[in-house]
Amino acid sequence: MKVMRLLSSLKHDESERGIFHLGRALVKNGHTSIIIASADEENDLVKRLKRDGNIYHQLYMNKKSWLSLLQVAPLRRLIEKYDPDVIHVHSRTPAWVLHLALRRARVKRRPKLVSTMYGFYPINKYSQALLDVDTIITVSDSVTNYLKKGLRREELEPKVIKRIYRGVDTRRYPYRHNPSVYWLRHTFAEYPELEHKKWLVFPTIIGNEYGQEWLIDILGNLQEQFPNIHVIIMDEDYREGDVAHEDFRQRSNTLGLSERITYVGSKRNDMREWLSAANIVMALANEPESIGINALQAIHLGTPVIGWDQAAFSEILQPLYPQGLVKKYNAKALCKAVRNQLESVTRPEMTNKFTMREMIEQTLLVYQGLYEQSLAEEQAQAEAAAVKRTRKGLSKTSKTIPESPYVKIELADKNTKVRLLKDDGKTKEKEQATDDLEATQDH
Numbered sequence: 469m470k471v472m473r474l475l476s477s478l479k480h481d482e483s484e485r486g487i488f489h490l491g492r493a494l495v496k497n498g499h500t501s502i503i504i505a506s507a508d509e510e511n512d513l514v515k516r517l518k519r520d521g522n523i524y525h526q527l528y529m530n531k532k533s534w535l536s537l538l539q540v541a542p543l544r545r546l547i548e549k550y551d552p553d554v555i556h557v558h559s560r561t562p563a564w565v566l567h568l569a570l571r572r573a574r575v576k577r578r579p580k581l582v583s584t585m586y587g588f589y590p591i592n593k594y595s596q597a598l599l600d601v602d603t604i605i606t607v608s609d610s611v612t613n614y615l616k617k618g619l620r621r622e623e624l625e626p627k628v629i630k631r632i633y634r635g636v637d638t639r640r641y642p643y644r645h646n647p648s649v650y651w652l653r654h655t656f657a658e659y660p661e662l663e664h665k666k667w668l669v670f671p672t673i674i675g676n677e678y679g680q681e682w683l684i685d686i687l688g689n690l691q692e693q694f695p696n697i698h699v700i701i702m703d704e705d706y707r708e709g710d711v712a713h714e715d716f717r718q719r720s721n722t723l724g725l726s727e728r729i730t731y732v733g734s735k736r737n738d739m740r741e742w743l744s745a746a747n748i749v750m751a752l753a754n755e756p757e758s759i760g761i762n763a764l765q766a767i768h769l770g771t772p773v774i775g776w777d778q779a780a781f782s783e784i785l786q787p788l789y790p791q792g793l794v795k796k797y798n799a800k801a802l803c804k805a806v807r808n809q810l811e812s813v814t815r816p817e818m819t820n821k822f823t824m825r826e827m828i829e830q831t832l833l834v835y836q837g838l839y840e841q842s843l844a845e846e847q848a849q850a851e852a853a854a855v856k857r858t859r860k861g862l863s864k865t866s867k868t869i870p871e872s873p874y875v876k877i878e879l880a881d882k883n884t885k886v887r888l889l890k891d892d893g894k895t896k897e898k899e900q901a902t903d904d905l906e907a908t909q910d911h
Contacts, residue, residue, distance in 0.1 A: 469839045472552040472579070474543075474562035475505040476531045478513045486635065486827055488516060493828045494835075495521035502550055504543070504562075506530060523550075529562045536561050537568070544569040551575050553839045556582040560589070563597035577846055580838035585611055587758040591618030602841075603628045603834055610779040611758050630834055633783075634759050635827035636768045640740065643818040644770045647741040655741075659730050665698035666810060669746035671762035672753075673703040673734050674713045679752030679776075681716065685799035686806055687725045694810055698728050700742065705731035744769045748809055751775025751785075752802075760784050767816045768823075774805050789816040 471494055478487065487503070494501040501522045507514050509526060517524050525546055529536045543565055547555075557563040563583060570578070581601035588611060589595045598604075599619070604627050606612040612631050619627060647655075656663045674680045683699050690697055707713045720726045732742070739762070743749055749766040751757070756779030763773045763781060767788050775781035777793040785793045791814060794805050820826075 469554065469835065470500040470502065470550055470552040471554045471556065471835055472502040472504065472547070472550065473556045474529065474558065474566060475503070476529055476559045476561055478505050478507045478511070478517075486824055486831075488513075488520065489637065489824050490828055490831060491517060491522040492520045493832060497832070500550070500552075502546075502552060504529075504546065527565075529565050531559060531561050533561065536565055539565050540568045544573050547573050547579070548575060552579050553842060554582060554835050555579045556584070556835075557598065557601070558584055558586075560595055560598050563601075567597050567600065577842060580842050582834060582838065585615060587611070588614050588756065591615070599627065601627075602838055603630055605629075605831070605834065606631045607634050607759050608780045608783055610756060610783065630830075632827055632830045632834075633822050634761055634764070635822055635824035636761075636765050637824040638768060641765050641768045643768065644815075645740065645744045647745045651738065651741050652745070659732065661727070662698060662700070662730060665696045666694060667746045667748075668697065668699045668806070669742055669749050670699060670701045670752070671739065671743065671749060671766075674701065674707075674710070674716055676712045677753060677755040679754045680712075681719070682752045682799065682802055683729070683750070684716075684719055684723065684725060686803055687720075687728050688723060689799070689803045690807060690810075691725075691728065693807065697810070698730065700746070701729060701731050702736070702739070702742070703731055703734050740765070740769070743771055746771050747813075748806060749773045751781045753781070757781055764822055768819070770815045770818070772809050772813070772815060774802070774809060784822065787821060788819055792816075 473487070473490075475487070491501040491503060502525070503517055503522050504525045504527050506526065506528045509524070514524050514526075527539045527542055527546075529539055547569060555566060557566055566581070580603075582603050582605060583598045583601045584605040584607065585598065586607055589598070591599075604615065606615060606629060609631055612629055615627075615629060668683070668686065670678075670680060670683060672678050680701065683701075687697065687699060703713070706717075717726075720729055736742075743762065743766045746766070749763060749771055751760060751763040751773055752775065758780055760775075760780035763775060764784050766773050767784065773785060773789060773792045774794060775785060775792060776797060777785075777795050782793065792805070792809075794801050
């Protein structure tokens with residue numbers, strides 16, 4: 469089986485989409501894995517893919533860029549070259565490029581198409597290419613329900629939808645992992661204000677949809693009871709022209725809370741260490757979250773997570789750490805949940821749910837099912853063509869067989885056997901002459 473996957477970016481997809489693990493699993497099972505993305509051939513991530521046995525090609529299919537349409541012809545050539553059985557698209561722009569490339573592609577049989585919806589994408593013309601596939605993979609039940617409602621509202625035909633949760637690599641995020649002494653010393657040297665503090669880690673950037681304003685409510689209400697409470701934000705300490713960032717900075721400064729907040733930057737490769745060292749990881753997105761990968765990673769590390777009871781956070785915390793769910797969407801309920809956790813630490817138990825292995829196995833089953841469906845369709849078409857050829861041959865043969873000239877059967881007399889009479893004019897004349905002769909002899 470040949471599987472081709474189309475991506476806009478490799479780095480953005482690494483933790484959420486299992487690009488490397490899925491490619492490795494395909495190769496390990498004897499399949500061909502072809503990956504097409506915008507990363508340069510010398511990129512470390514690309515080298516990692518090739519080392520695992522994947523075939524890589526670079527095409528610039530950047531999100532929401534009209535220049536991506538220039539890749540239609542190059543993609544068509546790659547499809548004709550490899551003749552993949554399954555093509556998996558991971559975002560909308562590559563999906564459009566793919567559909568345009570397939571229009572004139574000369575392939576033995578049309579590949580089966582798979583797409584993944586990683587968020588609550590608007591059900592509109594731009595998303596249409598992501599929906600015109602054989603199977604849609606959604607990353608949570610929340611996205612599945614949203615998609616079904618959207619499809620009904622737009623009066624589109626029913627789709628084959630398969631929910632596959634994003635998984636965590638348990639080897640990279642082992643339960644109760646502890647940061648190294650070297651990492652802790654380096655961190656305290658860079659951020660001395662973090663030593664001997666209770667860390668509330670906000671594992672995302674600041675934005676209108678991420679809920680950083682709730683951190684001010686937590687600090688304002690709990691700083692007297694917990695004087696060593698400290699917030700760590702995975703964002704830069706300043707972003708020019710960012711209204712949400714500026715508003716948060718001004719409010720924290722005005723309330724005298726800025727000394728209790730540390731910004732450690734968003735471009736880090738040590739997220740695991742921050743999540744495992746945290747006392748609590750905060751999941752406070754104002755808008756429904758579709759994946760919640762950071763909260764999921766923290767749960768697998770054994771770190772408590774507190775988040776709103778909605779969308780992906782609810783689907784993750786309900787089976788794994790229900791005491792971290794905040795049912796009521798207000799500051800009082802949120803502060804109560806944080807207080808309870810700081811007073812009486814309860815950690816999530818080890819789990820085998822939401823793992824990378826489970827995600828890969830389910831995705832491979834989707835590929836295999838589509839591949840077998842394609843083979844069955846091809847076999848059915850071949851059998852139908854064979855039946856058609858057989859019928860056509862029988863029809864020609866029947867036309868070449870002459871009709872029998874013997875069409876009348878009658879008794880010659882009472883004592884003789886049946887005789888055949890040729891149904892033509894001469895036979896009738898002979899019969900008449902014989903009858904006349906017999907009549908003359910009788911007279």
